[in-house]
Amino acid sequence: MRPAPALAAFGTTAAVLLTLTSAAQAATPAVQITKVYYDSPGSDRGGNTSLNGEYVVLKNTTKKAINLEKWLLRDKTGHKYRFPKFTLKPGKSVTVRSGEGNDGTSTIFWQQKWYVWNNAGDVAGIYRGSDLKKIDSCSWGRSSKAYVAC
Template sequence: MRRTLGTISAIAVALGGSLFAAAPAEAAPSLRFDYARYDSPGTDNRSNKSLNAEWISLVNTGRTAVSLKGWKIVDRSRTYTFGNVTIAGNGGKVTLHTGKGTDTRTQLYWGSGNYVWNNTGDTATLKTKAGKTHDTCTWKKKTGRTGVAC
């Protein structure tokens, strides 16, 4: 057996390989946009209630919790950077409301006094803390619809 293994090792090295498998690359977190409520119900009067009825959510379909610290949700003209936030695994969700409020584990507030998402169409981009695009959610206005599943 030792001689066979030695022969296999010699062949592998001669072919530029190795008997040792490379360590798997760290898998990207199983995060994605879940839903975007881009048109808050009622009149767009910029009240905090109306602003907070505009929101976008993320879902973690992986098994383990993921730290969002340093990740960003980007619109054409605005960027929200996550602080010390962790999204639970197995379907955990985090919702980011446009207006002001007190953050909880699952409900976050952008703190904007203006609407972020365009009713006529827009794209939300989720970026890793390294700045790489991880997911996007794009929509166009459909009559009678105020949101879209991403």
């Protein structure tokens, strides 16, 4: 006996939705760039407080800790931040601030003396340390906002 056409259509729709959901989950990178605050508040005079107002937020989207040692965060013009020994816990985020400071468990510092991210447009990319495979990226153009949610 064949299912009624409405039930058959429902089954097909449910199968397509499950497939799309699985594909979307599989496409989520293990470490995801969730936000880039590329235009720190106030005028860009290069003070450390202003530099630290510029940052990138990375999130571990897995259920396992990820060792970020030797991973790379970079912009499109070649600024590179090589991660020190640092473990990103499951489901947790870390903020990478451009200026100077002391690293902690949820914030680490690039130790730059000038701005990294271009206000008029740029690309932030995160690359795995072992083979420098691109894991995720986030780009933006000229905007009235000071940040982009990725």
